[in-house]
Amino acid sequence: MKYPVTLGVNGESFELLVEAHKPLLHVLRDDLNLTGARRGCESGYCGACTVLLDRQPVHSCSVLAVAAVGKEITTIEGLAVNRQLHPLQEAFVADGAIQCGYCSPGFILTAKALLDGEPQPDSSTVREWLKGNICRCTGYAKIVSAVLNAAGKVRAGEGR
Amino acid sequence: MSAEFTVVGKSLKRVDGVARATGRITYGVDMKLPGMLHAKIVRSEQPHARVVRIDYAPALRLPGVKAVVTGADDPGGLFGSRMSDQPMMAHEKVRYIGEPIAAVAAVDEETAEEALGLISVEYEPLPAVFDPCEAMQPGAPIIHERMHEYKYWEGWCNPRPGTNIINALVLRKGDVERGFAEAAVVVENTYRTHAIQHVSMEPHACVVQAETDGRVTVWSCTQAPYLLRGSLAAALRIPASKVRVIATAVGGGYGGKVRLKLEGPAALLSMKTGRPVKMVYTRTEEFIGAVTRHPSVIRMTTGARRDGTLLACRAEVILDTGAYCEAGEVVLWEVVQATPGPYVVPNVWVDGYCVYTNRVSAGPCRGFGWPQVTWASEGQMDALARELKMDPLEIRLKNAFEEGSISASGEVLHSVGFKECLQRVAEAVDWHKRERRPGRGIGLIGFTKMSMPQTASAAFVKLNEDGRIGLMTSAVDLGQGISTALAQIAAEEIGVTLEAVEVAAADTDTTPFDSGAISSRQTFHVGNAVKRAAGDLKQQVLAAAATMLEARPEDLEIRQGRVSVRGVPDKSVTLAQVGTATQIRLGQPILGRGAHLEEDIVMPDMATGQSPKPAPYWKYAAQAVEVEVDSETGKVVVQKMVSAHDCGRAINPLSIEGQVQGGAVMGLGFALMEEMIFDEGRVVNPNLMDYRVPTSTDFPDVEAVIVEAPHRDGPFGAKGVGETSTIGAAAAVRSAIADAVGVTINELPITCEKVLDAIEARTKEQKLPG
Numbered sequence: 025m026k027y028p029v030t031l032g033v034n035g036e037s038f039e040l041l042v043e044a045h046k047p048l049l050h051v052l053r054d055d056l057n058l059t060g061a062r063r064g065c066e067s068g069y070c071g072a073c074t075v076l077l078d079r080q081p082v083h084s085c086s087v088l089a090v091a092a093v094g095k096e097i098t099t100i101e102g103l104a105v106n107r108q109l110h111p112l113q114e115a116f117v118a119d120g121a122i123q124c125g126y127c128s129p130g131f132i133l134t135a136k137a138l139l140d141g142e143p144q145p146d147s148s149t150v151r152e153w154l155k156g157n158i159c160r161c162t163g164y165a166k167i168v169s170a171v172l173n174a175a176g177k178v179r180a181g182e183g184r
Numbered sequence: 185m186s187a188e189f190t191v192v193g194k195s196l197k198r199v200d201g202v203a204r205a206t207g208r209i210t211y212g213v214d215m216k217l218p219g220m221l222h223a224k225i226v227r228s229e230q231p232h233a234r235v236v237r238i239d240y241a242p243a244l245r246l247p248g249v250k251a252v253v254t255g256a257d258d259p260g261g262l263f264g265s266r267m268s269d270q271p272m273m274a275h276e277k278v279r280y281i282g283e284p285i286a287a288v289a290a291v292d293e294e295t296a297e298e299a300l301g302l303i304s305v306e307y308e309p310l311p312a313v314f315d316p317c318e319a320m321q322p323g324a325p326i327i328h329e330r331m332h333e334y335k336y337w338e339g340w341c342n343p344r345p346g347t348n349i350i351n352a353l354v355l356r357k358g359d360v361e362r363g364f365a366e367a368a369v370v371v372e373n374t375y376r377t378h379a380i381q382h383v384s385m386e387p388h389a390c391v392v393q394a395e396t397d398g399r400v401t402v403w404s405c406t407q408a409p410y411l412l413r414g415s416l417a418a419a420l421r422i423p424a425s426k427v428r429v430i431a432t433a434v435g436g437g438y439g440g441k442v443r444l445k446l447e448g449p450a451a452l453l454s455m456k457t458g459r460p461v462k463m464v465y466t467r468t469e470e471f472i473g474a475v476t477r478h479p480s481v482i483r484m485t486t487g488a489r490r491d492g493t494l495l496a497c498r499a500e501v502i503l504d505t506g507a508y509c510e511a512g513e514v515v516l517w518e519v520v521q522a523t524p525g526p527y528v529v530p531n532v533w534v535d536g537y538c539v540y541t542n543r544v545s546a547g548p549c550r551g552f553g554w555p556q557v558t559w560a561s562e563g564q565m566d567a568l569a570r571e572l573k574m575d576p577l578e579i580r581l582k583n584a585f586e587e588g589s590i591s592a593s594g595e596v597l598h599s600v601g602f603k604e605c606l607q608r609v610a611e612a613v614d615w616h617k618r619e620r621r622p623g624r625g626i627g628l629i630g631f632t633k634m635s636m637p638q639t640a641s642a643a644f645v646k647l648n649e650d651g652r653i654g655l656m657t658s659a660v661d662l663g664q665g666i667s668t669a670l671a672q673i674a675a676e677e678i679g680v681t682l683e684a685v686e687v688a689a690a691d692t693d694t695t696p697f698d699s700g701a702i703s704s705r706q707t708f709h710v711g712n713a714v715k716r717a718a719g720d721l722k723q724q725v726l727a728a729a730a731t732m733l734e735a736r737p738e739d740l741e742i743r744q745g746r747v748s749v750r751g752v753p754d755k756s757v758t759l760a761q762v763g764t765a766t767q768i769r770l771g772q773p774i775l776g777r778g779a780h781l782e783e784d785i786v787m788p789d790m791a792t793g794q795s796p797k798p799a800p801y802w803k804y805a806a807q808a809v810e811v812e813v814d815s816e817t818g819k820v821v822v823q824k825m826v827s828a829h830d831c832g833r834a835i836n837p838l839s840i841e842g843q844v845q846g847g848a849v850m851g852l853g854f855a856l857m858e859e860m861i862f863d864e865g866r867v868v869n870p871n872l873m874d875y876r877v878p879t880s881t882d883f884p885d886v887e888a889v890i891v892e893a894p895h896r897d898g899p900f901g902a903k904g905v906g907e908t909s910t911i912g913a914a915a916a917v918r919s920a921i922a923d924a925v926g927v928t929i930n931e932l933p934i935t936c937e938k939v940l941d942a943i944e945a946r947t948k949e950q951k952l953p954g
């Protein structure tokens with residue numbers, strides 16, 4: 025049984041027919057082709073599927089699409105504005121925080137939520153925030169420093 | 185560093201960084217084709233059994249199900265790395281829980297999943313064996329009855345049909361008995377390592393399209409497109425060129441995505457339905473149906489003089505490869521060459537065995553057997569240091585390989601930055617002035633790894649009409665940054681900026697042969713091919729420009745995309761003018777070609793393992809770890825980790841640091857957190873809740889140290905580092921724990937319980953009178 029829903033994603037609104045049990049991750053990937061939300065474990069343990077729901081990071085594999093109705097959904101595709109990268113994206117590229125990149129959207133979005141609420145985190149706060157996201161490539165050092173560098177740039181007004 | 189270069193040696197941003205940061209890159213799991221079906225695999229529930237009957241008629245009746253395939257649809261070709269022992273789908277019998285028995289294609293994933301429940305399999309169970317030592321005993325159940333029929337590469341394999349030993353190799357040097365007789369101390373220990381999973385964040389994924397002309401097109405997140413093509417063609421019994429493999433982006437591989445996996449059943453389903461078929465492993469399937477690291481049992485006896493000079497080493501190495509080789513035969517081949525570690529040992533006796541058991545296959549896994557032998561060899565170095573009351577760093581430096589040392593196989597070693605690695609990590613942890621505090625300790629160890637021989641790389645480099653350079657290879661960028669490194673090599677060689685190079689993705693129809701992202705070989709092998717191809721292109725450019733400028737080619741130089749007469753800068757043409765002229769006016773399009781050659785490799789003698797040059801190159805590294813151990817709970821907290829790697833020449837230091845840090849943390853996971861737990865061949869923790877991998881709060885930042893001992897055959901002297909980074913962590917942690925609380929653990933993983941038990945046992949021992 026499919027239900028008509030309206031989802032607000034990256035500032036656009038989409039009318040869709042979705043089954044009640046469908047995770048948001050599948051709707052984003054399969055129906056909206058927003059594949060930046062990655063499929064890693066589909067059980068809430070890896071963070072590859074992280075998106076922002078009303079600016080808070082959630083594992084989209086563990087949220088039903090119907091539960092996202094009326095909320096503001098942000099995926100990695102919605103982060104760069106007018107082809108201008110978000111300072112976090114800039115920092116991830118410049119600092120070598122991206123290797124295979126599969127985990128990167130999840131980390132970047134989680135970090136964005138952190139910086140939105142706390143513009144000057146210390147490194148242990150960053151580590152604590154990121155612990156729901158697994159990166160198998162980098163060993164985390166460069167991810168943490170990229171987030172700290174991006175925070176500095178955001179504070180200096182070099183980005184949003 | 186690298187002042188003589190303009191592009192090489194610089195920490196330039198990755199060419200694909202923005203694509204990855206914005207999520208706009210297509211991984212295997214993202215592939216979509218019109219009319220595509222989705223497939224799932226029915227997996228064996230038995231560790232060893234005859235398959236009596238498969239009933240899938242009810243599944244075919246489920247609306248949306250389009251086809252089911254079983255072993256009966258499989259043309260029956262076997263595939264493998266150096267030993268071809270594996271079918272795509274089980275034929276008659278199954279050898280592990282999780283082996284593919286049937287596969288179903290349906291209109292969507294949910295329907296395919298539902299259909300799995302409608303397929304029933306009747307088994308006739310056979311006796312099974314799960315322990316590699318038991319599997320080697322006479323009378324053990326035989327897992328591969330037709331071993332004598334298997335095809336393999338000469339020089340790599342020595343199978344023993346009628347047993348479960350699929351490869352038995354030796355290394356012999358000098359006279360070990362005499363060495364032990366002369367030794368002042370002899371230490372003997374048994375070491376065990378466990379199975380871990382790669383846990384690539386992207387699961388295995390592919391789309392396969394059987395074309396109407398009999399060709400098969402595969403989109404896969406493979407690490408090795410040409411190896412996949414070869415395996416799939418062999419399994420389907422069709423010519424290799426009938427298969428086209430197009431590499432998607434890869435979301436992590438670490439060795440787990442080298443071999444043919446789900447592409448086989450997907451191909452059979454596509455052939456049956458005529459439609460593209462997509463398959464993606466679940467996380468559980470990654471654990472039960474992909475590959476693991478090889479568990480091992482290593483017995484090692486080492487003798488040394490009173491001053492610490494090594495005299496003899498005898499070792500028995502047993503690798504548990506599970507149900508199929510999956511390159512286990514090559515893992516054994518590699519590690520037998522340097523089982524005693526990167527040290528001069530005059531007398532060596534190694535017996536190595538790669539053994540089948542009834543569990544999911546072990547395969548290539550970052551480090552490729554070297555974490556296992558390093559666990560043993562470095563344990564021996566620590567044990568000798570203790571017996572001799574020597575400093576662990578000193579005994580290593582005393583015996584360490586250096587330029588010109590003779591290896592156990594008789595090779596005169598070149599490009600050996602090992603001592604510098606040891607010294608640099610010692611400096612970084614202030615080894616000689618380190619503070620002694622109860623419960624705190626530092627471990628410092630060293631290790632080596634070879635890059636395997638008999639692999640090949642070729643490159644095409646073309647000049648476009650706009651003067652930009654197109655780079656075509658079948659290298660795969662798993663995240664290590666190889667696209668950027670190759671572009672840097674091409675740019676340096678030609679005389680253009682990194683931005684002027686476009687890197688094409690691997691496609692076996694158009695990009696040339698490559699053995700792929702294995703054995704940390706791409707920087708060295710593909711790098712060499714690219715450097716030669718770029719050199720070839722440069723010569724062609726100079727010749728064409730010479731005609732255009734009415735000058736002699738040898739008087740010309742290329743700088744910043746412009747060809748000019750040396751000393752007469754205004755007499756010049758741009759690369760764009762050359763590109764346009766050669767393609768459009770002169771009819772001589774410029775395509776540089778190059779390949780990596782391995783002329784000096786000598787395969788080791790099967791009777792002795794001796795060879796003057798068994799490997800293209802060796803990598804060297806050292807790691808130091810500082811830990812704090814809670815003697816009440818046994819909990820080990822890593823406080824600091826330093827990892828130094830001899831990479832020959834750092835093409836892109838930022839990428840190398842990333843490899844070193846990431847590999848080290850993976851190694852710490854292997855040491856302290858990760859373990860696939862088996863019960864009678866069944867993985868009992870096949871998910872990320874019960875199998876924990878390191879997260880951002882588990883370990884500190886790893887300090888990466890780059891050492892450069894240029895290799896005469898490497899591009900600009902470079903060697904690979906990707907896999908080496910993982911190898912030593914476990915051994916370093918063990919040494920640090922011993923330093924902290926005086927107990928030694930020789931069985932991985934190092935759990936709180938094992939540490940606590942060892943502390944208790946030692947306390948009891950100390951209380952005993954006498």
Ligand code: FES
Nearest residue numbers: 065066070071085
């Ligand atoms: S896919 Fe959602 S947490 Fe792993």
Ligand code: FES
Nearest residue numbers: 124125159160161
């Ligand atoms: S960059 Fe590969 S998993 Fe994080």
